[in-house]
Amino acid sequence: MSRKIVITGVATAALLSLAACGGADDSDSAGGAVTLRYAMWDEVQKPPIEQSIREFEKAHPAIKVRIELNNWNDYWSKLQTQLAGRSAPDVFWDHVSYFPKFSKEGVLTDLAPLIAQDKVDTSIYDPKLAEGWKVDGKVYGLPKDWDTIGLFYSTKALKEAGLTPADLDGLTWNPADGGTFVKTLQKLTVDENGKHADEAGFDPKKVKQYGLAMQAPTGQQDWWNFALQNGCTLQDKPWGRWTIDQPACVQAVQFVQDLRLKYHVAVPATVTNPPNGPSLDQVVGRGEAAAAMDGSWMLRAFDTALPGGAFGVADLPAGPVGKGSVYNGLTEAVYAGTKHPKEAWELLKWLTSERHQKAVAEAGAVWPGIPSLNDVFADAWKAKGVDVTGFKKAAEGTTMGYPLTEAADVYNVKALDIFNQVWLGQLSPQDAAQKITTEANAAIK
Incomplete structure (x- = not known):
């Protein structure tokens, strides 16, 4: 955007100033009712959200809400185009990988004065989620999930x-021999002759079923977790410089490479490498892997691939310094250029309320941003015969947030290429770590 929208002052002043900033087609009014545009990308969550929004509209007859649903890739390309053209949706889902850029561009409403004005109780949210969306005293979103x-x-x-x-439960790994985690994966890895990876005569070139499948363009679903468990910090500080070239990080990358190329217990990267590889639910569903490291957002996909309670979720193994998992969430955000800031704020309060998030959790759509409702979500899946408490254990333990950096776009592109070379055995973990650290840091202003 050529001109940044700055939200300052007390709540009333903030709302009045916003009212003068909206683009030509931010939203519309008809018959005395304001129509808000609400953008999201997950079709699974749409039904319970639609039902809840109908309740919101009954409670707020002067407000109508129009949902704009796009898949993940289209969502971000379209949203960034809309933000540049000052025609973004009034309320939209925000992700931590895009948040640094949006917060710098001034396209997000600072909710802090509005929270104070309406005495919103933000203590109901997991502080590990809420704190990541604050910059210099400003609050740019409230936890959604x-x-x-x-x-x-x-x-x-x-x-x-x-x-x-x-x-x-209780599995461990280490850089030397892989620990009980690798031993368990060896039992789950079987070649075409029925030999397991821990048995004599096992043929690593003719594997029928691997113990593990992994696929992560950035590292979020694989080596970042092992890095945390090995004492690695990806950045020197939040919003800081990448430190992936430190030994603890390199060891984690080496371990993921070893799972594929040394122990032969993980599906080769030639099969799963993004962006063209099959999704991990498909790999496990076809019996090509016994297990997969993946995000909780994939629950519905695994339920489709392995219906009837044919899968479960365990916590990740512990590394040399203990357990740990990447943990983050989305927020509901208000576009700083909305023509209807008061109504958008009312919608955001509803979407981040216990009433709304409980309804979505009861549908088993997504883990709620309010931790007191976690069991509601787990019980919804238990009723389907699926144990998802492995995610809950991970979230309640040691966690690492998604790295906040202005260089996210550069890192994401570089990481896909550089780490794919590692998984294919074309680049050493040490060289890859140094390369990605140098190139990603060069993009930080």
Whole structure:
């Protein structure tokens, strides 16, 4: 945007100043009612959200809400175009990887004065989620949900290997010999002759089922978690410089490479490498892998691939310094250029309320941003015969937020290329760590 929209002063002044800033087609009014545009990308969440919004509209007859649904990739390209053209939706989902850019561009409403004005109780949200959306005393969103990484597993594959879900609890790994985590994956890895990876005669070139599948363009679903468990910090400070070239980080990258190329217990990167590889739910669903490291947002996909309670979720293994998982969430954000700031704020308060988030959690659509409702979500999946408490254990333990950086776009592009070379054995973990650190830091202003 050529001109930044700055939100300052007390709540009333903020709302009045915003009213003068909207673009030509931000939203519309008809018959005395204001129509707000609300942007999202997850079709799974749409039904319970639509039902809740109908309740909101009954309680606020002067406000109508029009949902704009686009898939993940289209959502961000369209939103950024709309923001540049000053025609963005009034309320929209924001993600931590885009938040640094948006906060610098001034396209997000500072909610702090509005929270104070209406005495909104923000203590109901997980502070680990809420704090990441604050910059210099400004609040640019309220928690909508959370996600973390867990170990999806096929109950059939576990049973065939003589294992139970309980055997996945308490697993550990280390850079030297892989620990009990690798030993368990060896039991779950079977070649075409029925030999397991821990048995004599196992043929790593003719594997029928691997123990593990991984796929992460940035590192969020694989090596970032092992990095945390190994004492690695990806940045020197929030919004700071990347420090991936430190030994603890390099060891984590090496371990992920070893799972594929040394131990032969993980699906080769030639199969799963993004952006063209199959999704991990498909790999596990077809029996090509017994388990997968993936995000909680993939629950519905795994439920489709392994219906009837044929899968579960365990917590990740512990590394040399303990357990840990990448943990973050989305916020509901108000566009700083909305023509209807008061109404947009009312909608945001509803979307981040206990009433709304409970309704969405009861549908099993997403883990709620209000932790007191976590069991509501877990119970919804338990009723379907699926244990998802592995995610809850991860979220309540040691976690690492998604790295906040102005160089997110550069990192994401570089990481996809550089780490794919590592997983294919074309680049050493040490060289990759140095390369990504140098190139990503060069993009920080």
